[in-house]
Amino acid sequence: MSRPAAPLRQKFFTFNVAVLLFFIGAGVVFAYFRFFxxxxxxxxxxxxxxxxxxxxxxxxxxxxxxxxGFTTAAIVEIFGQGRYHPLLRxxxxxxxxxxxxxxxxxCFDLGKYYNIWHALVFWNGTSVLFEVxxxxxxxxxxxxxxxxxxxxxQYKGNVQLPGSLGLLDRPTNWFLGRADQVLRRTMxxxxxxxxxxxxxxxxxxxxxxxxxxxxxxxxxxxxxxPLLFLTSAVSVGIPMVIFEATLATKFFGRKPETELLSxxxxxxxxxxxxxxxxxxxxxxxxxxxxxxxxxxxxGYSFLVELSLFAMPYFLLKRPRIRANGTxxxxxxxxxxxxxxxxxxxxxxxxxxxxxxxNYFPSVxxxxxxxxxxxxxxxxxxxxxxYLPILEEQAPDHEPA
Amino acid sequence: MDxxxxxxxxxxxxxxGVAACAVAKPALAREAKEPDPNEYGMLNDSAxxxxxxxxxxxxxKENKLPTESSLEDSLYDSPRNTSEHTYTLIKLFKDDKRGxxxxxxxxxxxxxxPACQSACIVGALKKQPDGSxxxxxxxxxxxxxCMVACPFNIxxxxxxxxxxxxxxxxxxxxxxxxxxxxxACSEACPAGAIVFGRRGDLLKIARSRIEASPELYVDHIxxxxxxxxxxxxxLSKKExxxxxxxxxxxxxxxxxxxxxxxxxxIFQYFIPPIAVYTVLGGIMxxxxxxxxxxxxxxxxxxxx
Numbered sequence: 001m002s003r004p005a006a007p008l009r010q011k012f013f014t015f016n017v018a019v020l021l022f023f024i025g026a027g028v029v030f031a032y033f034r035f036f037x038x039x040x041x042x043x044x045x046x047x048x049x050x051x052x053x054x055x056x057x058x059x060x061x062x063x064x065x066x067x068x069g070f071t072t073a074a075i076v077e078i079f080g081q082g083r084y085h086p087l088l089r090x091x092x093x094x095x096x097x098x099x100x101x102x103x104x105x106x107c108f109d110l111g112k113y114y115n116i117w118h119a120l121v122f123w124n125g126t127s128v129l130f131e132v133x134x135x136x137x138x139x140x141x142x143x144x145x146x147x148x149x150x151x152x153x154q155y156k157g158n159v160q161l162p163g164s165l166g167l168l169d170r171p172t173n174w175f176l177g178r179a180d181q182v183l184r185r186t187m188x189x190x191x192x193x194x195x196x197x198x199x200x201x202x203x204x205x206x207x208x209x210x211x212x213x214x215x216x217x218x219x220x221x222x223x224x225x226p227l228l229f230l231t232s233a234v235s236v237g238i239p240m241v242i243f244e245a246t247l248a249t250k251f252f253g254r255k256p257e258t259e260l261l262s263x264x265x266x267x268x269x270x271x272x273x274x275x276x277x278x279x280x281x282x283x284x285x286x287x288x289x290x291x292x293x294x295x296x297x298x299g300y301s302f303l304v305e306l307s308l309f310a311m312p313y314f315l316l317k318r319p320r321i322r323a324n325g326t327x328x329x330x331x332x333x334x335x336x337x338x339x340x341x342x343x344x345x346x347x348x349x350x351x352x353x354x355x356x357x358n359y360f361p362s363v364x365x366x367x368x369x370x371x372x373x374x375x376x377x378x379x380x381x382x383x384x385x386y387l388p389i390l391e392e393q394a395p396d397h398e399p400a
Numbered sequence: 401m402d403x404x405x406x407x408x409x410x411x412x413x414x415x416x417g418v419a420a421c422a423v424a425k426p427a428l429a430r431e432a433k434e435p436d437p438n439e440y441g442m443l444n445d446s447a448x449x450x451x452x453x454x455x456x457x458x459x460x461k462e463n464k465l466p467t468e469s470s471l472e473d474s475l476y477d478s479p480r481n482t483s484e485h486t487y488t489l490i491k492l493f494k495d496d497k498r499g500x501x502x503x504x505x506x507x508x509x510x511x512x513x514p515a516c517q518s519a520c521i522v523g524a525l526k527k528q529p530d531g532s533x534x535x536x537x538x539x540x541x542x543x544x545x546c547m548v549a550c551p552f553n554i555x556x557x558x559x560x561x562x563x564x565x566x567x568x569x570x571x572x573x574x575x576x577x578x579x580x581x582x583x584a585c586s587e588a589c590p591a592g593a594i595v596f597g598r599r600g601d602l603l604k605i606a607r608s609r610i611e612a613s614p615e616l617y618v619d620h621i622x623x624x625x626x627x628x629x630x631x632x633x634x635l636s637k638k639e640x641x642x643x644x645x646x647x648x649x650x651x652x653x654x655x656x657x658x659x660x661x662x663x664x665x666i667f668q669y670f671i672p673p674i675a676v677y678t679v680l681g682g683i684m685x686x687x688x689x690x691x692x693x694x695x696x697x698x699x700x701x702x703x704x
Contacts, residue, residue: 040559047483047556050544078680080687111542111557111564115522118541124523126660129545131667133521192680196673200666211519211549211659214648223658226666353553354648355481 005089005388007154008252012385016251020374020381027371030364034108042364048357049348051109053365056347058105058372060205061340062098063136064233068244069095069143070198071237075267077191084264086257086391089150090248091241093389096143097379101372103140108368128207135201142194149187150387152180203230209346217298217350219291224282225346231278232309235271236339238264239312239332244380246329248390255393262322265331272313272335279306301341301349308338432628432654433513437600439531440577441510441631442586445609446645447616448593449503451490458588459488462575482506484556487569488585493645502637504645505594507585508533508554508569511654512629518656519549524566530578531599531631532571540565551627551648551655571631599631606633622647628654 033041045052072091075081107113119133156176159169206229209216222228242261249256283289292302312331321327348359361369384390460467460477465485467477479486488507495501514533516525524539525546535555542564546555558564572583581587586596595605603624610617615638622642623630627650636642643649666672 036562038558038560038562038564043559045557045559047481047547047553050547050557074680078684078687080684080691082691109543111544111566112540113542115539115541118522118539122522122524122539124520125667126518126656126663127521127523127545128659128663129519129521129543131663188681188684192677192684195680196677199676200673203666204663207659207662208545209548210662211515211545211656212551213655213658214551214650215548223662226662355553355646357553 003392005086005150005390006392007388008385008390010252010385012381017378017381020378023367023374024371024378027368027374030367031108031371033364034368039111042362044359044362044365046357046359048353048355049351049359051347052359053348053361053369054105054109056344057340057369059102059109060343060347062102062105062372063202063205064229064236064339064343065240065336066095066098066102067198067202067233067237068240069098069146069237070195071234072241072264073146073191074195075264077188078195081264084260086260087241087245087264089389090244090384092143092146093150093383093387094240094244094380096140096147097376097383099136099140099143100379101376102136105369105372128204128211132201132204132208135197135204139194139197139201142190142197145183145190146187146194148179149183150389152176152183154387156180198233199230202233203227205229206346209351212351215351215353216346217291217352218286218288219283219298219302220346220350222282222286224278228275228279228282231271231275232339232342235268235275235309236335238268238271239335242328242332243336246325246332248384252384252390254390256325258323258325258328261325262319262328265316265322265328268331268335269313269317272309272316276309276313279309298345298350301345305338305341305345308334308341312338435512435599435629435631436531437598437603439529439599439631440571440597441531441599441602441633442571442583443595443597443602443606443633443635444505444507445593445595445606445635446502446504446640447635447637448591449490449505450591450593451492451503452590453490454588454590455505455585455594456486456488456490458584459569460486462572462584463487463570482554482556484558484564484567487567491646493640495640495644498639500637500639502640502645504634504636504647505585506646507632508571509552509623509627509630509632510569510571511627512631513627513654513656515549515551515627515655516546516555518654518660519545521545525555528573530571530573532573532577533568534570534573535566535568537565542566549655551650602633606635609635618642625652626650628652 030042034043039045043052068091072084072088076084076088107116110116119130119137124130157173159172159176160166161168161172203226206225206227210221210223210225213221242265245257245261248254292299312334315321315327316331321331457477459465465487468479468483468485469476470478470480479489482489488505490503490505493502493504510531510533514525514527517523517527517533521543522539522541524536526534526536528534542557544557544566546566547553547557555566555568557566571577572581576583582596586594595602597605603621606621610619610621618636618638618641620642622634622636623632634642634645634647636645
C-alpha cells in the first residue's frame with residue numbers, strides 16, 4: 001500500500017512562485033528600513049507595546065503552527081501508528097521551515113540581533129525567554145537531523161559533483177552511506193527529544209506573559225497558561241498537517257489523501273476536548289467567565305476564539321464530517337484560526353499596559369510578516385520539488 | 401489489539417496531563433527578597449513638589465540626553481512621557497472637579513525584586529549592592545522582554561536607531577553614587593521634594609513627614625511594599641490617590657513570582673523533562689517490539 005516518497009520534479013518558476021517572490025521583495029524593502037533606519041521608521045511599536053505582530057504572529061503563532069512536526073512524529077513513531085507514515089516527512093519538513101522562520105523573525109525583532117548568541121553564554125535561569133530560546137535552538141537542530149534522511153536518501157549512491165570535484169564523488173557517497181546507517185540507528189533518540197523539547201517551549205511560550213499580571217486581561221492571565229499553550233499546540237498539530245496536505249494536493253495537482261487525513265483527524269476531538277475542558281474549567285474556577293460577556297473588545301475576541309475551538313470539536317466527532325475533504329479542511333482551518341487568535345489575544349489584544357497606549361500593526365510590519373509566510377511557502381515548494389518528501393502517487397491518476 | 405493500543409494512548413495522555421498539571425500548578429511564591437535598608441534610594445514627595453522640573457534638566461545634563469520638544473518651535477525641552485531620551489519626568493495630575501492638582505515624578509523605581517532582572521534573557525539587568533538596577537548594553541540583545549515585564553513601563557527602547565538599546569534611570573550609580581555624591585535630580589530639587597538617602601532612612605523620613613502633618617498626606621508610603629518593595633518611595637497629598645498619580649494599587653508580591661515558580665518546577669534538577677523522555681521512550685520501545693512480534697508471527701509476509 002505504502003509507496004516510497006519521491007521528489008515532485010515539477011516546473012519550478014510558475015505564476016505562484018512569482019507571487020511569492022513579490023511578497024518577499026516587498027518585505028526586503030521594509031526590512032532595509034528596519035535594519036538601517038530603526039524600528040520607528042516602519043513599525044507602530046511603542047513603549048507600551050514593545051512586542052507587536054512579529055512576536056505574536058511570526059514567533060508565537062509560528063511555533064504553535066509548527067506543532068504538526070512533533071505531534072505527527074509522536075503519533076507515527078512513538079505511538080506506532082505506522083499507517084500515517086506518509087504524512088510524517090511533509091510534517092517534519094514544514095516544522096523545520098517553521099522554526100527556521102521563527103529564528104529568522106526573532107533576528108528581525110531583536111534590537112541587537114548580532115548578540116543573539118549571548119543566550120548561549122550568559123545564562124539567566126529565572127527568565128522564561130531564556131528557556132524558550134534554548135528549547136527552540138535545540139529543537140531546530142533536532143528538526144534538521146530529522147530531515148536529514150530525506151537528503152541522504154536523495155543523494156546516496158548518485159553523487160555527481162561538477163568538474164574536478166568529481167574525484168570526491170566516491171568518498172561523499174561512502175560518507176552518505178555511513179550517515180544513513182548512523183541516522184537509522186539513532187533516529188529514535190532524536191524523535192523523542194523533539195517531542196520533549198516541544199513540550200518545553202510550547203508551554204513556556206504560555207508562561208511568557210505571566211510576568212505581566214497588571215497588563216494581561218484576566219481571561220488569559222492564568223497560572224494554567226503554559227498547559228493551555230501546550231494542549232492547544234498539540235490540538236493544532238494535526239489540523240496543520242491536514243491544511244498543508246490539502247493545499248499541496250491542490251497546488252501540485254496530486255490525488256487527495258482524504259482517507260489518510262480523515263483517519264488521523266480522529267485524534268483531534270480528544271485533543272481539543274482536553275484543551276476545552278482545561279480552558280473552561282480554569283475560567284470557571286477563577287470565576288472570570290462573566291468577563292467574556294461584558295461587551296469589551298477582549299470579551300468578544302475571547303468568544304470568537306472559544307467558538308473557533310469548540311466548533312471543530314463537535315463537528316470532527318462525526319465520522320461523516322471527517323470523511324468529507326472539504327469539511328475536514330474547514331474544520332482544520334477553524335482550529336488554526338483559533339490558535340492564531342488565541343496567541344494574538346495573549347500577546348496583543350488582551351494586553352493593556354496602561355497610560356493610554358494602544359497598538360495596531362503598521363503596513364511595514366504586516367509586509368515583513370507576509371514576506372516570512374511567502375518565504376516559508378517557497379522553501380516548502382523547493383523541499384518537496386527536489387527532495388523525497390511526498391509519497392509517490394500512482395501514475396495513472398489524472399490531476400484534478 | 402486496536403482497542404488496547406488506543407487505551408494505552410489514552411492512559412498515557414492522561415498521565416502526561418496530570419504530570420503537566422502538577423508542574424504548572426502555581427507554587428507558593430519563592431522566598432521573597434528582603435529589602436536592604438542600607439541600599440540607596442529616593443523619596444519623591446508629591447505634596448512638596450512645585451513642578452519646576454529642575455530635576456528633569458539636571459537628569460538630562462547628567463546623562464547627556466538630547467531635548468525632546470512637543471512644541472512647534474522646538475525651543476523647549478517638553479517631553480510628554482518618559483522615553484529613551486527622558487529618564488525622569490514631572491507630570492501634573494489635575495482633578496478639575498475638586499480643584500486638586502498634584503505633581504509627580506516618573507522614573508525607575510529600582511525595585512527590591514525587579515521584574516526586569518527576572519525577565520532578562522541574558523541577565524543584562526541586575527540589582528546592584530548600592531540599590532540601583534543596572535543595565536548592561538553590551539550584554540543586551542534588544543528583545544524588550546524587560547519592557548513587557550516592568551509593571552511601571554520604565555525601560556525604554558531607542559526606536560529611532562539602527563542598533564537600538566534599552567535606556568532608563570541609573571540612580572546615577574556610576575556617575576555620582578560611586579563618588580559619594582547624591583543623585584543629580586535630588587541635588588537639583590529646590591523644594592525638598594526629592595530626598596536621596598538609604599532605604600531605611602528614607603522610610604523613617606517619610607513616616608515622620610506623615611506623622612508631622614497627617615492632614616496633608618495619605619497615610620501610606622508607596623513603594624515600601626508594592627511589588628515586593630522598591631527603592632524609590634512616594635508620598636501623596638491627602639486628596640490624591642496614588643493610582644491617579646500613575647502609581648497603581650499593586651499587590652505586595654513581586655510580579656515575577658509566578659513565572660519563576662513555574663520555571664523552577666519544570667526544570668528542577670531536570671526531573672520532569674527526563675521523566676517525560678523516559679515515558680515516551682518506553683512507549684516507543686513497547687510499540688516497536690509489538691510490531692516486530694506481529695511481523696514475525698505473520699512470517700514476514702507483511703511489508704515493513
